[in-house]
Amino acid sequence: MPAERKKRAKRAATASSTPETSRSIAAKRRPPYPLPSLDLPPTDEPTIIIKVLPHPIIGRGIGRGLTWTADERPAEQLKKGKSIKLCTTTQTSGLGRLSAISDLRRHWVTFAVAGAAQPCNLRVPIPWAALGDLEGFTHQYHYFSLPSLPPPHHTFTNRPAFQNDSENPYEFDIEEDEIPSLANRIANIINA
Numbered sequence: 001m002p003a004e005r006k007k008r009a010k011r012a013a014t015a016s017s018t019p020e021t022s023r024s025i026a027a028k029r030r031p032p033y034p035l036p037s038l039d040l041p042p043t044d045e046p047t048i049i050i051k052v053l054p055h056p057i058i059g060r061g062i063g064r065g066l067t068w069t070a071d072e073r074p075a076e077q078l079k080k081g082k083s084i085k086l087c088t089t090t091q092t093s094g095l096g097r098l099s100a101i102s103d104l105r106r107h108w109v110t111f112a113v114a115g116a117a118q119p120c121n122l123r124v125p126i127p128w129a130a131l132g133d134l135e136g137f138t139h140q141y142h143y144f145s146l147p148s149l150p151p152p153h154h155t156f157t158n159r160p161a162f163q164n165d166s167e168n169p170y171e172f173d174i175e176e177d178e179i180p181s182l183a184n185r186i187a188n189i190i191n192a
Contacts, residue, residue, distance in 0.1 A: 035092070036118065040115035049074065049084075050085070051070070052086050057123070065116075066121070079131070081099075086122070094115070104139060105150070107162075109123070136173075137182040
């Protein structure tokens with residue numbers, strides 16, 4: 001009998017080569033959070049389907065309500081005014097619209113989502129978003145003063161441009177003659 005117990009213990013030890021913490025076990029057992037009920041009327045414009053993580057972020061200075069995080073690259077870059085549907089492996093929301101940028105960080109941009117009964121946001125990696133002139137200027141010229149957390153999306157972490165903290169890995173097409181106007185707009189926003 002003792003030899004059989006040793007064999008079972010040895011098999012169990014080799015089967016689980018990575019130790020799991022109680023937190024990771026709890027996260028796996030936690031059911032997905034229900035996606036928001038987005039209920040804007042259908043339009044003729046194309047709708048972008050965005051696969052998000054099954055658990056939203058609540059609070060943490062990124063806007064009111066729940067913030068969903070994009071998990072996979074959408075079919076096209078996201079920007080204000082685009083019609084969207086959020087989905088996980090088991091759920092799909094109704095139709096919503098990206099209405100405004102509510103948070104800008106080094107590697108992420110958060111959009112407010114219109115069409116939900118409760119405040120709702122979508123966090124997207126910077127390369128998957130098309131920032132407007134003002135947001136692009138803000139990101140490019142104030143990159144090092146933007147919050148560095150969360151780190152880049154896992155699909156970017158092994159790229160050399162994202163491994164050097166002393167360089168900005170992003171580049172935006174900003175016309176040189178627009179820079180003074182954009183800088184004045186930022187100054188007016190900060191002083192307001």
